[in-house]
Amino acid sequence: MRLLKTIFVVGFFALCGAFFLGTGVAHADNCNLTPADFAEITAIQNNPTLTALDEVKQELAVRKDLVSQTIMCAQADVATLQSSLNAATTTTSDAANLQTALSGKLDDANNFYNLELTKLNGAGISGTESIAKDVLAWREGSYEPLAGEVNNFILWSENQSLFATAENRMQQTEQTVSFLEGASGNTDLQNAFSAAQTSFNAAEAENTQAQNALTQFLPADQSLALIQQSLNSLSETYQQFFALSTIVNNLLSH
C-alpha cells in the first residue's frame, strides 16, 4: 500500500514537472519564429500535388498556428514587461498608484490578446489575416505607446535613488562649504556651491515634471525627454561637485 502511494506521488510530481517543462519549451518556441516558418504557407500554395480543398485546409492550419504562436509571444512580452514594472521600487504613494495603473493597462493588453486568440478558433484564412491585421494595428496604436510609458516609468523609478543620493550629498556639501567658507573666507567655494545647487534644483524640478507627465499619461516621447533633461541636469550637478572637490582639496592642502 505504501509502495503504491509512493509510486502515485512520484508519478504525480513527474507529470507536473513534464507539464511545466513542456509549457516552457512551447513558450520558447513561440518567440523563435523564423522566415522558414512563413515560407511554409507559400510552399503549400505552390504545391501542385495538393487538391484545392487540401491546400486551403493545410494553409489554414499553418496560418492559425503561426498567428497563435505570434500572439502568445506577444503575451510573453507583456508578462516580461509587467514583471519589470512590478519589480520597480516606488518611494511615494503617487508613484505606487501609477505603477498599479500601468500594471492594470498591461492586464488589459493581455486580455485583448486572449480575446484575439479565442476569435482564431472559428476563423477561416481571411479571418486569420483579419486577426493579424487587427492585432498589428492595435499594437501600433495602443500597445507601443503603453510599452513606452511603462519603460519610461521603470527608467524614472530607477532614477529616484540617484536623486536621493545627490540630495544627501548636497546637504553634506552645504555644511562643509559653510564651515570652510567661514574658516578660509574663500568666495569661490560659495559660487561653486551655488552653481551646484542651481543645477540640482533644475534636475529636481524636471524630475517632478517627468513624474507629472507619466501620471497624466502624456505621450512617451514627452516624459522621456523630461527624464533625459533631469538626468542631464543631475550630471551637471556632479560636474559642479567635482569643481567643489578640487577647491576644497586645494584649501586643505595649503
Add this chain to the structure above:
Amino acid sequence: MNLSDILKQFKNIEPDPNFTEKSKRMILATPQTAPALTVRGLRMIFRVLETSAAVVLVGFFILLITGGFQSSRLSPVQYSVMDPQGLHAEAQAVEMQIELANINYPESSAAPESTSPTAAGSGNSATSSALASALATSTASSSPVANASGTASSTATTSTVSIDQALQELSK
C-alpha cells in the same frame, strides 16, 4: 544587690497600660497634615521633567551613535563628501542612466518600421527575401528599456522574426 542586678531589673520596666492606651489614642486622633498642593505639584513636574530629560538624552546619544545627525548641522564637518572617488562612482551611475535613457529614442522610432509587403502567393523566395530584408533593416521591439538590459523576449535577431513582422506577414 550589686549594680549589675539593678540594671538587669530595668528590663522589666513597663509603661502603665492606661498611659499606653491614652497615648496611642492621642497619636491616632492627630490629623495627618498632607504636604501643600503647590509642593506636590512641583514635585510631580520635577519628576516628569527628570524622566523626559533622561529619555531625550538617551535618544540624542542613540542618534549620535547611529549617525542620525549626518545631514544636519549637528554632525561634524565631513570632508569625505568631497572625496573624488565617491563622486566619480555616483557620477558614473548617472551617466549610465543617461545612456540607458538615450537608447530609448532610436529604438522607439524604429519600432513602427516594417517589411515591404509582397504579393501573396508570389513564391517562396519572394516571401523569404521580404522577411530577410525586414530582418536586415528593422530591429522592431516593443520594450526598449528591457532590451537595453537584455531581458526582452521579442527582440528581432538575425535569425528570428519580430512580433510585428510576423503579424505583417500573416495579415496578407
